[in-house]
Amino acid sequence: MEQAIDTRPGTLTAPERAAVYDWLAGIFAREMSPQAIETYRGNNGRTFLNQMASHPPLVPLTDHLHRITAGRESPESLSMELSVRFASLFLGAGGKRSAPPYESVYSNDSNLLYQKQTAQTQAALSAFGLSVSDLFPEPPDHISVQLAFMAHLARRAEQAASSRHLQEEYEVQRVFLATRLLSWIEKFLDHCVNADPDGFYTTAAVSMVTFVKDDAAHL
Amino acid sequence: MPKGSTRFAQNDVSRRTFLSSTAAAGVLATLAPSLLTASAARAAVADGEVFSASHWGAFTATVQDGQWTKITPWEKDPHPSHQLEGVLDSVYSPTRIKYPMVRRAYLENGPGSSNETRGQDDFVRVSWDQALELVVKELKRVEETYGPTGTYAGSYGWKSPGKLHNCQNLLRRMMNIKGNFVNSAGDYSTGASQVIMPHVMGTLEVYEQQTTWPVVAEHTELFVIWGADPMVTNQIGWIIPDHGAYPGMQAYKDTGKPVICIDPVRTESCDFFDAEWIAPKPQTDVAMMLGIAHTLYEEKLHDADFLDEYTFGFDKFLPYLIGESDGVPKTAEWAAEICSVPADKIKELARLFASKRTMLSSGWSLQRQHHGEQRHWMLVTLACMLGQIGLPGGGFGLSYHYSSGGSPGASGPVLSGITDGGKAVDGAAWLTESGAATIPLARVVDMLEGPGSDFNFNGKTQKYPDVKMVYWVGGNPFAHHQDRNRMVKAWQKLETVVVHDFQWTATARFADIVLPATTSYERNDIEQYGDYSLKAIIGMKKIVDPLFEARSDFDIFTDISARLGNERAFTEGKTELDWIKGFYEGAEKQASAKNTEMPDFDAFWDKGYVEFPVTEEGRTYVRYADFREDPLLEPLGTPSGLIEIYSNNIEKMGYDDCPPHPTWMEPVERLDGPNAKFPLHVTTSHPRGRLHSQLNGTVLRKTYTVADREPCLINTDDAAARGIADGDIVRIFNDRGQLLSGATVTDAIRPGVIRVCEGGWYDPVEPGTDGSLDAYGDVNNVTVDIGTSSLAQANCGHTAIADVEKFTGEVPAVKVFSTPANA
DSSP states (O other), X not given: OOHHHHTSOOSSOHHHHHHHHHHHHHHHHSOOOHHHHHHHHSHHHHHHHHHHHTSGGGHHHHHHHHHHHHSSOOHHHHHHHHHHHHHHHHSOXXXXXXXXOBHHHHHSTTOOSSSHHXXXXXXXXXXXXXXXXXXXXXXXXXXHHHHHHHXXXXXHHHTOSSHHHHHHHHHHHHHHIIIIXXXXXXXXXXXXXXXXXXXXXXXXXXHHHHHHHHHHHHO | OOTHXXXXXXXXXXXXXXTTSHHHHHHHHHHSOOOEESSOOOOOOOSEEEEEEETTEEEEEEEETTEEEEEEEOTTOSSOOTTHHHHHHHHTOTTBOOSOEEEHHHHHHOTTTTGGGTTTSOEEEOOHHHHHHHHHHXXXXXXXXXXXXXXXXXXXXXXXXXXXXXXXXXXXXXXXXXXXXXXXESOSSSTTHHHHHHHHTSSOOTTSOOSOHHHHHHHOSEEEEESOOHHHHTTOOSSBOOOTHHHHHHHHHHHTOOEEEESSBOOHHHHHHTOEEEOOOTTOHHHHHHHHHHHHHHTTOSOHHHHHHHEEOHHHHHHHHTTTTTSOOOXXXXXXXXHOSOHHHHHHHHHHHHHSOEXXXXXXXXXXXXXXXXXXHHHHHHHHHHTOTTSTTOEEESOTTSTTTTOOOBOOOOOOOOOOOOOOOSSOGGGOOOSSEEEEGGXXXXXXXXXXXXXXXXXXXXXXXXXXXXXXXXXXXXXXXXOHHHHHHHHTTOSEEEEEESBOOHHHHTOSEEEEBOOGGGSOEEEEESTTTOOEEEEEOOOSOOOTTOBOHHHHHHHHHHHTTOHHHHHTTOOHHHHHHHHXXXXXXXXXXXXXXXXXXXXXXXXXXXXXXXXXXXXXOOTTHHHHHOTTTSOOSSTTSSEESSOHHHHHHTOTTSOSSOOOOOOSSOTTOTTOOSSEEEEOOOOSSSBTTBTTTSGGGXXXXXXXXXXXXXXXXXXXXXXXXXXXXXXXXXSSOEEEEEEEEESSBOTTEEEOOTTOOOOBSSTTSTTOEESSOOXXXXXXXXXXXXXXXXXXXXXXXXXXXXXXXXOOOOOTTOOGGGO
């Protein structure tokens, strides 16, 4: 066993966990661009997907990505298809059922944005000197911000100077997962399933939820 | 599991090499943008309390952690509206438009693509740059291809208050500087009255100060509310309401003097005043008024001296009233046959009105009906026969239910606001005739259906332009326009529809390019308090930063103007705060001319408001007292200078649907009318829990929906005859459309009438399909889309007959609000 994973029972290294969290954050942050589709189709992208697929919770997502990028559809056309679903599910467009990607929506009877969960996530970021980038004009309780913050925490843990510090870092992660992501991502997934049962983003949400739960179980 | 999984699972990648390759790490860097930065949170407004204002009143917003958490009415508001809660809710609604969005087919294939699927198509996000380039390119293309009448920018609706962020003016300002466009005249509230009243009274009448409530409390002996619910509708104001009508109404109530409500519904106001409720058949008010007038004349209760000195043309009206001209005396018995109010009651009303100082107040529902012009004309005629116009507490009033007409006034200055940049034209600003062409705004669908065809409007005959592009800001025509299915079809003709809004309204869903505007709580502005009283000027301060990528309409149009090379002309080099300060300083100059002190701008902005005291003159104002005092020195703005019961100008127009004196004419359809095809009238009152369609998408809905739908009041007997129980989902239908609604079975509505309030968000089960069932309850699915007459061409939103049945099919979910709870 290598030093970095000595003190925890999981199967992924800290950089690996950070990479998965970052990747998932990116998927829910923005529509998939034609360039991203080209990337997945390239050799490096294939390698990347194969490596991600070695972690079982991510297999539904890597399978789905492989399937949709394997065809001959142009990157622009595929990007458009995914963008439409993204807008309908996450951007509130049209009268179709949606899955707003914000903790506030699922944790209050009002179903409103910008409730106390938004401020609480901001407080967690602030405690580490972080804030949401100006290039991402979304509230802090957006799914991608919470996932990106977990990536940040995972990378920090890697720097831990001692085993005791490492345990403290894990505790921070456990608390964030328990109070934030785990409190709502299954409801978010339910909404994705209802709105778009076979869609790419529902598969992504399945993998995301499985991964986060698995990660929490191993912390 | 899809096939690929096997291959991936078998792939020989060890745990050790997971993401070990530099190449894979590089891939990740391209796929996962950096979402977090090592810095303090985005500059947000400071925590604390912010004073601001809205259509529902002035309020204090509590901001905590950069978020707006609480809304508290201004302590000086005598009667805060419960709707304020919905204001906060609307800002944080999941149905906010977050980014610039374009309809997919439009983005892929350009203007005019797959128009038939508007309203059901998908949208995709684009950058602001791309969105504005699309808008600018299209503005240019339409102008070059079709000329100045290719674009309709007569956008109408209850935009937010504020002298700067007046999105309608900003749109027309951008268009005027660019070139020309098709404009609109009038509004959906008072379209008929505001055109007929200048012929009759020489003023708009509907938007003017009333004899004040203190005068009414002191002098009025009988207050009549004819087709209005002032307890409900005074909650809102076109600017910032002072709610002065509420203490006024309370003061009158406290005197114990009587109130009569003439309405198909026993309204909240009727209950408040413990009033006598008289419920004629809808749309028959002119007949009922004629019956009262006939009784007054027959029993010599009319004021012949007043008619002689202050009015013109009673002698030409009289032959009609007594039947000399058409062989039909308009007796109480004749009226009773039409309106269903017994002849004895009609005669009793005539005697009662004549025996007391009577204020005949009326709402605007009466004139949003076929031949709506006649209603208030006849009401004025009745008031003339009673001879109390200009006396304290007597006469008539057309704005006691709106924005607290009758709230005592102050002598403060009047704030100016940003202009539409068009050339000044003669006549009232509300009948703007700038633009390459102007249509009466409720005829927008006629225009789309019949380019090149003639239409009459207030004495002129013009041709409808051939519009290819519509630009709509801060309004929701898919709520306020009539005959929804006809409209959906007409909209398909358009090559491009651009909409600015902050929520996914039905209008936004039927657009091609949708731009996210800020709410008025995400920008600074300035506005007056008290539509008629002008008791204060309030700084409408920004409460939170713009959400997502929302931008103010001012910023959006500045950017568009810049792309057209017109930025300087549009902004005049001034920022948001420069403009606001300029409006304030203009008011300071006026105040100084009146020897009224005002704090300097910085002190005002810091405090949040400046008040102006109510004057004795403002408190004791009696409408038309001056005219009554001296009709020669204070003539009205009519051709004769008198109240015109007969109009030579209207006679010259020669309209068969708007004769030159008040006349009873059968509307195109009515309850028990000739050849009525359906058995029930549908009345479409202003709702209690929202402002037209505004705030329908908020928590307030919980205060009024029945079975998750817009409520339908139905009389106990009508419900029993149809097996409908309280709380049932019902289907309301006629040949124009159908909607679901939740039944409230009650005796507070007369038999033969159901009520569904206007403004419910259009929620078609099959968007774009002709006659689709509406799942939520937009009553304009069943209303008629014709002009009131050739004179005003106003909407007939209260003209509809239909039937109702218990809905037994599979109940479709309400989707229009996209509330996660429904998913």
